[in-house]
Amino acid sequence: MSSFNDVLKKSFSNLPIFFHNLQRINPNTFMCIKKDSYNRFQFCFVALGCMIRMFLTYMILIIFVGHVPLIGTYITSMYIAVALDGNHELLLITFALGTINCDESWVWFMRRLKECLGDSTEVGFISHMTKSIYFAVRRVYPDSYHGYCCKNIAEKIQDSTISNTVVEQLLQNEVNGNDLHWLDNIVIAKWVRAFFPLKHELPITTIIQMVHDSMQGVYIQRATFGVNFTGEFHGLLTPYALKVLQKRFIHSDGCRVRHIVGDRYDVSKYLTTEFVQLEDGICTCGKWQKCGIPCDHAIASLQRLEIEEIQQMVNLKLTTAVYQNTFQIETVNPIPILMHWKYQLKVFSSYLHDNLLEL
Numbered sequence: 292m293s294s295f296n297d298v299l300k301k302s303f304s305n306l307p308i309f310f311h312n313l314q315r316i317n318p319n320t321f322m323c324i325k326k327d328s329y330n331r332f333q334f335c336f337v338a339l340g341c342m343i344r345m346f347l348t349y350m351i352l353i354i355f356v357g358h359v360p361l362i363g364t365y366i367t368s369m370y371i372a373v374a375l376d377g378n379h380e381l382l383l384i385t386f387a388l389g390t391i392n393c394d395e396s397w398v399w400f401m402r403r404l405k406e407c408l409g410d411s412t413e414v415g416f417i418s419h420m421t422k423s424i425y426f427a428v429r430r431v432y433p434d435s436y437h438g439y440c441c442k443n444i445a446e447k448i449q450d451s452t453i454s455n456t457v458v459e460q461l462l463q464n465e466v467n468g469n470d471l472h473w474l475d476n477i478v479i480a481k482w483v484r485a486f487f488p489l490k491h492e493l494p495i496t497t498i499i500q501m502v503h504d505s506m507q508g509v510y511i512q513r514a515t516f517g518v519n520f521t522g523e524f525h526g527l528l529t530p531y532a533l534k535v536l537q538k539r540f541i542h543s544d545g546c547r548v549r550h551i552v553g554d555r556y557d558v559s560k561y562l563t564t565e566f567v568q569l570e571d572g573i574c575t576c577g578k579w580q581k582c583g584i585p586c587d588h589a590i591a592s593l594q595r596l597e598i599e600e601i602q603q604m605v606n607l608k609l610t611t612a613v614y615q616n617t618f619q620i621e622t623v624n625p626i627p628i629l630m631h632w633k634y635q636l637k638v639f640s641s642y643l644h645d646n647l648l649e650l
């Protein structure tokens with residue numbers, strides 16, 4: 292009878308065939324295994340095709356990256372990249388499992404991420420302030436924005452009553468230096484534990500299966516949520532975007548507007564004056580272009596418009612129509628049952644042998 296340790300080891304040698312089956316049913320899925328010079332497992336990287344498409348097409352291109360320690364002999368680290376969907380809820384883009392958490396492992400993770408997203412995709416990164424992540428982002432994405440996250444900001448992800456969107460605050464780097472709490476202890480770790488309750492050491496294929504199944508559940512749940520969107524404004528915007536817009540609509544009351552020419556305005560509030568260009572969707576405060584929701588100043592410039600009309604100016608990624616379509620079109624397909632694996636095992640036996648991992 293095989294021991295649990297044998298089961299754990301066997302799951303590594305099963306990994307290539309497991310990946311093959313997962314990939315077969317989830318088109319354009321990107322997977323990768325890294326071994327060391329002794330042919331021992333170091334890392335694996337997983338990005339389901341639907342997650343990559345979802346991010347590139349329907350989400351604001353800001354990625355939260357973080358590390359979660361796992362209990363285990365062989366797998367001790369989970370690397371996570373998540374982003375916010377149109378309703379500002381976290382959604383997994385990619386993850387990796389591996390042994391050590393160091394500069395080299397982060398560079399490897401960021402390189403695989405870049406391969407998935409394409410060289411020309413411009414993304415911003417938010418993470419906790421560790422040297423390894425900073426190093427990797429600078430190395431792989433030298434021109435990208437890299438901000439940091441703290442507890443106050445992280446908590447606001449849950450708080451839909453704020454007027455600034457979470458991403459805006461992160462991009463403005465509104466971090467209180469005395470109150471830094473690492474992102475992996477706040478957002479990502481909390482999120483990972485809620486979605487993938489990994490309390491014991493498990494075979495690597497089981498961990499991946501759990502993450503996969505959990506994501507399948509999230510996609511189904513959000514598809515159902517999207518169908519049920521209702522609202523006093525006919526549900527044009529996602530609940531989150533609508534709340535932000537309503538708050539800004541109220542705040543725009545305190546602005547003094549001076550028309551310059553055409554679609555251009557100077558808007559003063561308190562002691563600051565911002566410059567708005569309506570047709571280009573630009574305000575010098577930066578909020579509109581960063582998050583796709585018109586800021587107080589832009590709304591004030593549109594003072595003759597009703598909120599229903601201003602909704603048309605919000606980025607499409609934050610509309611209910613896109614949200615609903617997204618989660619209808621993109622689904623996480625179930626991994627084939629073991630019976631089908633066996634057949635594949637025969638076909639790919641030579642491949643498997645070549646990739647046999649020694650631990």
Ligand SMILES: [Zn+2]
Pocket residue numbers: 565574575576577578579586587588589
């Ligand atoms: Zn503004």
